[in-house]
Structure formats: C-alpha cells, structure tokens
Amino acid sequence: MAECHPVGFRWVMEAKRRGATIIHIDPRFTRTSAVADIHVPIRAGSDIAFLGALVNYIISNDLWFKDYVVNYTNAAALISKDFQDTEDLDGLFSGWDVEKGQYDPASWQYEGVEVSPAAGHREMFSGEPRAERGAIIAAEKHDYTLTDPKCVFQILKRHFSRYTAEVVEDACGISKALFEKVARALCDNSGRERTSAICYAVGWTQHTVGVQYIRTAAIIQLLLGNIGRPGGGIMALRGHASIQGSTDIPTLYNMLPGYLPMPKASYDTDLQKYIEFNESASGWWSEFPKYMVSLLKAWYGPAATAENQWCYDYLPHITGDHSHMVTVAAMADGFVQGYFVMGENPAVGSMNTALQRKGLRQLKWLVVNDFAPTETAEFWRKAPEIASGEIKTTDIATEVFFFPCAAHTEKEGTFTNTQRLLQWRHKAVEPPGDCRSDLHFIWHLGRRLKELYRDSTDSKDRAIRDLTWDYGSKGAIEEPEAEQVLAEINGYDSSEQKYISGYKELKSDGTTICGCWIYCGCYKDGVNQPARRKPASEQNWVAPEWGWAWPDNRRLLYNRASADLEGKPWSERKKYIWWDEEQKKWTGYDTPDFIVNRPPDYRPSPDAKGIDTLSGIDPFIMQAEGKGWLYDPSGLLDGPLPTHYEPEESVLKNPLYGQQCNPARMEWVRRDNPYHKAWGDSRYPFIATTYRLTEHHTAGGMSRWLPWLCELQPEMFIEVSPELAELRGLKNGGWATISTMRGEIEARVLVTERMQPYVQNGTTLHTVGIPYHWSYVGRSRGNAANELTAFIADPNVSIEESKAFSVQVIAGRKRSDRRAAAGGPLNESDSGGPERDHPPVQEKPGGKHGLKAGKTELTEEA
C-alpha cells in the first residue's frame, strides 16, 4: 500500500501513531513492510490457504462476534440437503455439469429457497415468477443456535477445518509462530470496542481464484464483525484515478451503468424476461425495473415508450464472455476489424503481449487516444518481433490513428476514486494543438455517426438515430459540456425538468430519466455535488461535504451494522450510526445506509414484497434477505465457499485437495498461449510475480516520459534473493534473462534480502519479483514483463492471473536469435505432466478462440 498508494497509506501511519498494529502480507518485503509491525512473506498464490486458516482459527477458538454473526449474517440459514462440499469431493463442490463444463449451483441454494445475489452472475438462478420467490424468502429456514449440520455456520466450520496452521506452513511457507501472531493480533483488535480493516489490491484479484480471495476476507470480516463499522471493512485499493467509476459506469461488456447486467441473448429475450431474470423479489434489487427503465429513457428519450418496451431491443445482446482477453484472442483469429484504445496500453499492461500485438496486427484499423504514441500505437514498428525481423512493418496492414488527448488539467469532469467518492476537476488551461478530451472525441464521433445514419431506414440503425445526444458545447474547440452529461447521469424528471435528488425517486413508468441509478443525487438541486470542497478542517471526520459518494453520499456502506440489534452503537469508541428513538429515525455521522425510518424492531410480514422484506436487523440491504453472506448460495461460478487452488502454473502440488486448480477457471488452449506443467516443471522452476513501484504508473504511459520519475527508477529490473542469485550466478546490477513458454525478456538484477526463498517440506522455492512498468518506448525503457504472462483467468470476472506463474531465470542478456514474440511456444510444447483437474472436469468444452471455461453460453458461438 505504501508502494502504490503512498498518500492513502498516510492514514495507516496515522493509525500506527495512535497504536494500531500494521500487518503486511506480501511475498516481497516492500516499503509497506518497512514500517509494518509484522511482515509475513507468503508464497504468491497461496492466500486462500492462509486466510482460510484464519477463518478456522476464529471459529475453532470461538473468537467470532456472536451477536453480529447470528443476526447480521446468513450463518443461521439452512442449505439444501443436496449440497456437497469440497471435503466430500476432494476439491470439487456438488453440481459439476460435465456437458456444460461448469457448475450447476442449484444444490448450493438455501433450503427450499432461491435467492439472487447482490452482484455477480444473475443468469445463474432460473427465472420463476417473482411473487413466488418473494414469498419463499420470508419463509427461509434458519437455525439460530447454529448447531444444525446443514446450517451455513456448521458447513463453514467443516469446510475450513482442514485449513490449519500446519497447512499454512506447507502451502504458504509461513511458520506456525508467525501465523499465530497474525491471527492473535487480528482477533484482539476486533469486537465491540475495536475493529480491523483489510486492504488489498490486484495482488489478490489477479488470480484464477481472485474473487474467492476477496470472499475469504469477507468471511473473516463478517465473523469478526468488521463490516459496516468505522475502522473496519475490506478496502480495494484502486490503481487508477477512476477505476471505480469505470465499473460504476462500466465500459465493461457484461454491464450497463449502475451494475445492471447486459441483456443475454438466450435468456433476456425481451424486457419482461430481462427484468424477471435480474430483479430480486426482496432486498434493494427489487427496485431493479425502475433503474432499467430510467436508463433506457435517458438513452433513447421520447422514442422510448411503454409500447416499445422503452427501446429495450435497441440494446445489443451478449452471448457469453466478451471480455478483454476473449476479444483479443478473437482479434488474433481475425474476427475483429476495428479497435478503439483510449488511454490504455494493452501492448504493455495486458497478458501475453506477443498475443496482444498479434491481435493488433490482424486489425483493419486501430484508434489510440493518449498523450504520446504508446507501445500499442507503435506496435507496427517498435516491438520485439519487428526488432528481430520476425515480422516486417511493411507486411502489417493495420491502419493506425493516434489522437493526442487532453490532460486532466485541460478538461473538466469527475473521477470516482477508490472510496466511491466522486470528485469534480475544474479545467485549468486549454488543451494544446489538436489535443482533445475523450469526451470531445466520443461526442463528435457520435454526432458524425448520427449524421451518417440520419437517412437510414434500416431497423438496425434506429438506436443511433433515436440516441439522445444533445449536450451543449463551448469554446472554439466545441468541447461538450461535461456538467450536462453529469446532470443526465444524475437524472431528472421528464415532465418538469427537475433534477432527481436520490434513487428512491426513480420510477418505472418512464417519467424519470437517469443515466446511472447509483449516481442519483450527485447533481441534486442542480448543484454539482462532486465539486463541493468544504475544507476538511471545517467539518467532521467523515467529511460528508467534500465531493460526493455513491450511493446517496454514504461514506461507509452497510453502516447500519455499526449499531447493535436495538440500534445502539456497539460501543462508544465505535459509534457511527444509531437509531434515534425520539425522532424515530436512523442518524449519526454519515448518511444511514438503511431505510431511514425503519425501527430496529420491525419484522416483515410473510407476504411482504420488495424492500418491505428487509427487517430492522437486516443491514445488508442489497442482499435479498438483508444478511451478510458467509456462504454464497448463488452468484459465483466456482463454488459457494472459497477453496484453495494452486495457480495455473505452480511449483507445488495442491497440498489440500486432489483438484489442483480452480475447476471453473478460463483457459485459452492455443499455440500462441502455451502453459507450463501444472507443477514441478523443471524447465520453469521459479515462482514469478509482477507488481508496481511507487515511482512509476502501470504500463508507464503516464510515467515513463517524465524525467523526474525516470531518474528514480531508470530501467527494467528484477528482484531476487541472495540465495537465488547465488544459485543462478546472478550479479547485482548485472543482467538476467527471464523466460516462459510465451516469451523471453532481459532485465537488470537487483539482489536483495527483501526477496526470500521458502523451504516447504524440504524443497526450496524461489520467487522472482518483476515490476511491469517498462517497455520499448518512452524516456525510461526496458523489456515488458507481460511478454512472459499467459491468457488465463478467473471465471467470475475474467481477470487474468499475473500474480503467480512459473519462470526460468538465467544470468546474462537475452539471446537475439530466439524467436517467440510472434506468438508460438518458445519451447516445444510438452503436454505431459500432472493433471490440473479431476477426470470429469478435464472434459471442458472448448469454445471459440481456444477458450475453455465453465461459463454460461460460452460455447454457443462454437
């Protein structure tokens, strides 16, 4: 955190000054470790084993927060009797569907109930009429003594019972003593009087079981009562100014603004079905239709009517996975003609950059918007395969447009920062020359296209013709009014042009217009809320008047959990939100994340519908039953409980189960994306993990051109332990060549004790640390780490696994005659070796572009 979010870390140090214990768990000893109280070097890719052991420690030592767990989580819920755990099936859960090559989650559900998840894969629960499900929710079965072997708590207990301190020693290379120190520190600092927070970044997400890493942390925090309370929580440290915003208002294939899912061809055949599949009978998602209709009205305006289903048919339908890597594989196979890359540099930042560039070479046209031509814009003349003569520039047909972009000081707009906080940036200066904001680019492109399609009578073009696109513009360069776009995102009343002040005002009858329901209220009363800048010194510590946080300017989600059953704070120290008996409403330092006038003693009647099903002790209002999920009855593709699986390429056999890897993971089985053996591949004996440094920014587009930053970390290097250096004859400051089947790079060597080997049951495991900032252009250069990585992903969110894979390291510079960059295996592929999956799982159907994954409809195109 000190490495990549130094100013965020300011508050960690502040906490330390006040006596907090800082625990840092990382394969490397980083700048965070330098000031932490405890540094725990963990083998990359083994975190679930470690976190699982913490769960086990908490439960077996009876250290969980009773009142909180029993009432605010689904610990008491009974699970379907058909459910079988990884305990019973050696690493698999019940319901593996050999035909589909994926799990059928039916057996994971609550006893006799079907609930929809707050997020994730809604298509996974079948679409019965809403009313029915609503009724059943109320009749959900529980055992509040938590003793029924079928209740979540007992299942949790059994599932994690094998995650012992001994397992941590074997799987993570962490001594029992050190583990217990961590466990004790965490539990000692949780409860009524104290809370603990968990911060993570892509070191957790970029794994084939990434989502389950976070799930395990959620289980820990729920058991300890650290969610919805000040000083608690699980914080995703976003690596970009508006990565949070990019998912809220997603430029993501599977979502519409506000986490509304994209229509799926074979399910959501019309608006009715779409709503049925995606609405929840209870909890906040029962408001779903209002959000969807308001969005369609925002996009298609008057053209959207009840008769034409608010133009629902204008929306394109997805058939399975269209995520980044799937798209690039399709590109490499010649299925994509045009590609827009805006402020992004996949030729450095994405997996298997050779394959990325292969994709770019197959394009008809490419548009890149950035400060200066990046590796992605220069792929046709600055790339290893061009340098080695493997590919000739004159053979590349791709037409490339580079549009110079405006800087953050040359345009106005909002970022949504890591804490869901929208902050408005004012424009300081005019962009130079032909530099333009991406807003300018997209708006003018839209206008031109509307013009081109103006006279079309083809039904496929109706969406563009009816698209509402009238935003004011200003200045000689006709810069669109960002504030008007923000106003539309906030939404207004179609009849009397009044701005909507909160999502509770949205309606499903087409009288409200709203571009993103969770952002409703950010332009309340026509006031640009994100632009509010009341000095920190002039408001309370929650600082509610600085910027604006979604939803409803809430700074802490699910904050009703900060109060006990009667609505009183758990303790004076941790006071945040409480029930005010006089005023009969919830109040506190922050906006209550709850139905503000619903008393703690309210209990829903059996026939309650929608948000009325939420009782006074249901803090997790986005969940169908208002409880925090220790166990996920649905929503995840790889199991209701986190399970330790090894990375696709590991140095170890899975010490916990016969199933080596996540059975539902996404694999790209193709010549230009070869994998190493499941474990113990003698050709690639070392663990590699990639990461960032404080001095640079991601793929370098915003840092490798800046002399003040370049001088601080001037060139590509790897970090190795003195032991590994000795083993491979690496010299500090000298050169090393690092290789995988995908590619080969050279880098300077930094020998440091900050890297350390693990001895696990007799074998010594070495880790190679590889910063990934560098590549072939800019003022500070080097080879790109992602030449090494492979297409391989988590099934739930299609995020790649770059934080743990296997490599070879040799002393000296790269051999120039080796040719792999164009995307063929560097080594003769060796299919032998240990299996990653149990026999039934091995028969995963292969999709288009060599993609194999347990994901709905994936194979439909094939």
Added chain:
Amino acid sequence: MTATGFFTDTSVCIGCKACEVACKQWNQLPADGNFFSGRSYDNTIHLEATTWRHVAFVERSLQLSGQITARPFSWLLMSDVCKHCKRAGCLEACPTGAIVRTEFESVYVQPDVCNGCGYCVVCCPFGVINRREDDGRAWKCTLCYDRQKTGGEPACAKACPTDSITFGKLDELREIARKRLELLHSRGVHEAYLYGMTDDDQPGTGGLHAFFLLLDRPEAYNLPPEPAVPTKGVGASWGTMGVAAAGMLVAAVAAVRSVEGGKK
C-alpha cells in the same frame, strides 16, 4: 523572525521519494538522467546540485526492535536534505557573500551572486552543496526561502504523505521530536535517537536546523558521526601561518645579511 527548520522522522518514512520530486517540481530542477545503481531503490545516490532532497535506502540483515519479520532484516528509509547548520561551513567559507543566513536562520545560496569559487563544496562537513559543472554555480536546498517569505511551507514537507518530514518553528519541532522519541522508546524501539538536534548533540555544528530521528548509526545513512564546521579550528592554521610567515621574513633578511656580512 523565529528560526524554522525540518524535523525528519525516519521511523515513519516510506521511501516514496515524494519529497525528491516535489522539490524538483517546485524548484524546477533538472533530472540527473537515468542510471541504475543497484543499491536498493536508491538511484539518485546523493544530494547534488540538482537533487536537494534525497532518500536513502538502507538494507540491513538486522531486526528492528518492535518489528516482527520472518528473518532478521529491516529496511531503513531516510530523506536527507541540507542541514542548515547553526554554524554552517559553506556559509562561513563563502567569500562572495552569496551564501547568507536568512531571517528564518536558514542558509541560502543567492544564485545571482555565487561566482562558483567552489570553496563551499569542500567546506561542507556533510557533503551537501556542490557546483554543477555546466552551470558553474553552487546549489543546494533553500529550505524554500521563497515560499517561506509569504509564510508558506517547503514543498517537500507539504508533499510528504506520512509527515516523516515536518516543517515548523525550531523550538516546536524540538518538542515534537522529544515526544516522538519518548513514544518510540516506550514502544521498545530503543535504537531510535535524535541526530544533531541541539548544540549538545552536535557541538561541531552548534545543532542542525534540519535534524533527524535515526534508527541506526549516522554513517549507515551516509551521515558523518561527529561533524564539525571547519572554521572552528581555523585559528590553529592562522597561528602556524604566522610563525612560518615570520620565519620567511627572517630567512629573507638573514639571507641578505649573510651575503652583506661576507663583503666586510
């Protein structure tokens, strides 16, 4: 005007180098160019005419008390800067008056006066100030004299994310430092101590206006253990010169007389 200065608390430094860049940004100093040093994360190596804040990265195979690690190791990070000594070698040596003591009692090099004689370079016991060859003048930290003129805070201290660098009135800083030291000692960090805070800590310089809380011996951070301003003992040199000078005169007279005498 009361004396101001820096208190740099290395026990909370995260080595992010924000101070280095904030300084270069504010003063618009050039980068030193790309060069991989292979010395931990320190690639700017030392304070220079172009680098007025520099972060040292000390890797030790030693445990830091109060810290739990898998093997004996600790990483000490420290942001170094001109010390603005109470008795400043560069100041007292500067023949042109380019280097002056400001109203904030900081030591400031006037770029419009400096003639690049280079004497300050050899007179700094900390090796801070240097002459940039292609510029011909000597440069170092100004303690943001320009910003202080209107009550501002130096750029590095403002940028520092963890308040490892604190700027303020010297007497207040000393109070903060003492409290911090007590706290650390009470938490078992016994190696912590204050470097050059007062005249007693460092008689040679009469105390530093930019002083530090350190966790290892000064030389581990490339600081001198017992620096002294050269002028302190300069009397001795003048003395022996006096004697030698007298000798010279006598020798001359004697040489002439001896010849004269030979004539008689």
Added chain:
Amino acid sequence: MSKKWSLRKWPALRQIAERDPAGLGESAMSERTRALKPRTADADRVVDSVCPYCGVGCGQKVYVKDGKIMDIEGDYDSPISLGALCPKGSASSQLVAGTHRVKKVLYRRPYGTKWEELPLQKAMEMVADRVKKTRDETWEEQNKNGHLLRRTLGIAHLGGATLDNEENYLIKKLFCSLGMVQVENQARI
C-alpha cells in the same frame, strides 16, 4: 539580474554602515534576494483539481498564468490528502506540460513505415467512416437459435481507468447503441 551598480549597494560598505563585521547575513543579500517571493504569488488563478494517477484521489491545486501551468501541488483542504502528494502526483506538472505531449493527430497508413500528420477533422471523418463500414459489414441481427443479437463483434473498445465518468458514460451509451458489445476497460485488467 541586479540592476545598475551603485556604491550604496556595495555590501562591503553596508557591513561597515551596519556594524556587521562577520557579513554573514542581511547585509550580504542582493536586491533579488530581498525581493524574493514564491513563484506562484503572481498566478492568474488557482484551479481545484484531482490527481490523475492512482485511485486515492488526492486534491491538487493548479496554478495558472498566461494560460500556462506554473505549478501543481497538493490541496491542504482535501480530507483525503491534506496537501500531500506522492512522487507521481508531484510530477503532474511534467505530465501535463512535458515535451512528450504530441499535439497533432498521427496516421499510419496500411503497410506504412512512418507516422504522417493528419488534420483533426479529417481524422474524425475517416474514423466515423470506418466505424460505419465495419458495423454495417459485421452486423448480427440474431443467432442461430433465433435469439435477438442486434450487435457487431467487428468493433471492440478498451478504455483506460483514468477516463472521466462522463467520458465512460458517453462511450458506453454510443458504443452500446452502435451494437458494440466488446466494450472493455482497464477495470478488468
């Protein structure tokens, strides 16, 4: 730097006048030094902004004079950063005003070996044409099971996570309405 030379300005004389034998302080100061003030003092305006690097969202103050960037530093008022910035944030002025900034649209024609400059309007027109052509060629109305698709897989998009919400919103709105589904973002990477 210093204006015309007058004997009264001679520090050596000032030393005598001010009884300052050491000559270490005020008497040795030049005119420039006496008049010194922060370079941002004469800024035309100070603009509130937010750091464009990581997700923490530190407040920035942008000092502007004659339409040029003077200085970018932290904002004391921000409850997030209280004036602090990391090295990247501190280098922002170099990011936005560096010589690396390209100011013209560049074009590489098929099989071309060099960049050529292109007028902005012309470039926009060309891109619009390509989008229409590709879209019309690759349109899918429905799949083999007769399910509605109404999309094109011929065009894809990848956005960086430094895009503003407003930009993302228009991108999603336009591309979705064009029938593009392969609209992706750094957020997944």
Added chain:
Amino acid sequence: MSQALTSGLKIGREMDPDLAMLTGEGAQQRVKQAEPDAGSIVPLWQRISSRPAESLPDYYRLPLLKEPVWIWSVPAYFYLGGVAGGCAVLAAALPGKRRFDALASWCRLLACAGVTVGPALLTWDLGKMTRFLNMLRVFRPSSPMSVGSWSLAGTGMLATLSLLLGKKAPSSVRYGTALGGVMVAGYTGVLLGNTANPLWLEKRRLLPPLFISSAIASTAGALELLPLNLHEEKVVQRFGMVGKVGEAAAMVAMERRTPANKEAVYGFEKGRGGLLWNAAKVALVAGVVLDLIPAKSSTRRKASGLLTTLGAICLRYALLETGKDAAREPQAVIGPQRRRMQGGE
C-alpha cells in the same frame, strides 16, 4: 535569461515552454548535458553487493563528502602566489645597493606578475571575468578565501606601485608589499586547512608552513633560472635553502600516519596524487643535492632551479589530487570522527 532558460529546460526538465511557466529557483540552473558523470558510480555496483554487512560501516561505500571541484588553474595559482609572495619579501629585504639592483627589479617584476596573473588563473576556474569581482563584494574574516582575496587585491596594487616606482618606492610601499606577499604566499595553506576534507583537515597545522616554505623554495627556484651576479646568487641560494629544507621537513610530517588518522592520511603512495607527491619529493631533494655541489656552474644553478620549480608545482597538484582521493573515501571521514567520539566518551 529566458533564452538560457528555454534552452536549459529541454534537458532534464523536458518542460514545454508553450505549456509551462519556468520561474522556479532552480529553473535558472543551466544544463548542458543530461546525465552527470555517472562514470564515477557505474563501476561501483559491480564491486559492491547490495547486500549489507552485519554492521554498517558506511552507505554502500559511497563518498560521504564532495570532492574539490577546482580545475588545473587553481594549483597553478597556488604556485604563482607563492613565488609572488617570496619575491615581494626578498625585494623588501634587499638593501638599495646597486649590486642588488638586478635581483631587486626581478623580484618586483615577479611579485607583480604573480599577483596579477594569479587572479586571472582563478577567474579561469570561475569561468567569467566579472565573477572575480564578487570576491570583493563582502569581507568575511571567517573565510580564508575572502581574507586572501582582499590581501591579493591589496598586494596587487602595492606590487604594481613598487614595480612602477622601482627604487624610488617609499619603504612603506616596499614593506607593505612584503607583508601582503607573506599573506598571499601563506593564506592558501590556511584555505586548504579550513575545509572538511579529511586529509587537509587532519594536516591543517602543517599546510601553512608547507605552503610558505615551498613558496620560498619556489621563489629561489624561479630566480635561479635568471641571470644574476654572484652576490645575488648567494642571497637566492641561501634564501632558497631555508625554504627547501623547511618544505622537505613539512612533507615528511604530512606523510606521517597515526592509528588516529590512518584512513584520512591517504593517497600519498597510490594513484595520481601519490605519483605527483613522490615526483615533488624527488625533484626537491635533487634540487638540494645540486645546490650542495660546490662547483660554480650556471647549468647546475639552472638545473637546480628547474627541479625546485618542478617540485613546487608537483607538490601543489599532489595536494589537490590526494585531497580528492580522501574525499572519495567515506571511512576517511567516519573513522577519525568515530574515534574522536569514543575518545570523548
């Protein structure tokens, strides 16, 4: 100024003047090459492992101090200053008798030349003529260089005056020049002694005598190269002998190493500094030996003068070089200071 700025900006800052205002304190710092001389550092990382020793004697063996930045012209000035001083003194000591006229006028000439060419050489190091004037901006008793500059200026005027007036110069001028000459000859020793350089600091008491005795020697050496009559030769030789003996003694003392200063007294045997130092020693001794040969021959005299001059020049360069070596060695700074502390405790 702005011109210098925009050109300087291109390097290191890479700021576009069309987009950025460049008015920072360091923005005036002119930069010709982007990279500083990395050469002094690059080879180090091969020798040094980034893995630290158990106890940390220093910071990756990096220099703790900055090396002297002076170029060749400074030691040359040291030499000339010495000669000038010596001549000024001798000139004053000579009686107004005709048989010493030649010597006296040579002395006046050399003294004047020395104190005028000297500053020129200093200015060479500074780069700009006007920059030397700044030396006379203030008077700082704490700075030997300030004191020296003022005495140099004073002596310069007096020496010129006595050269112009020749024999008619009033004694006040002659003695004034002599006193100034002593200053000019000696202050440079104090100047080096008054630094943080571990070697020079260690030998701060010795440097002034070394410089003065060497000044006498250099004076004699220079005069021995000139046509003089027998009386004058005698005077020069005897005057010189005092200096040469003194210089030799001081040099021996300089080399003395004690456990207390073993790291600091450094470089007299190795490197360029050591070479120059030994050359100086040899030349000096050879000069003395020639002087002691009784035979009267002008070649012997000239040879001795040449050797002495050579030795004096080598000596001054040797001091600069060994000073650089000492500054480069962190232990030279740390070692003695540590011991002083332990001693103190």
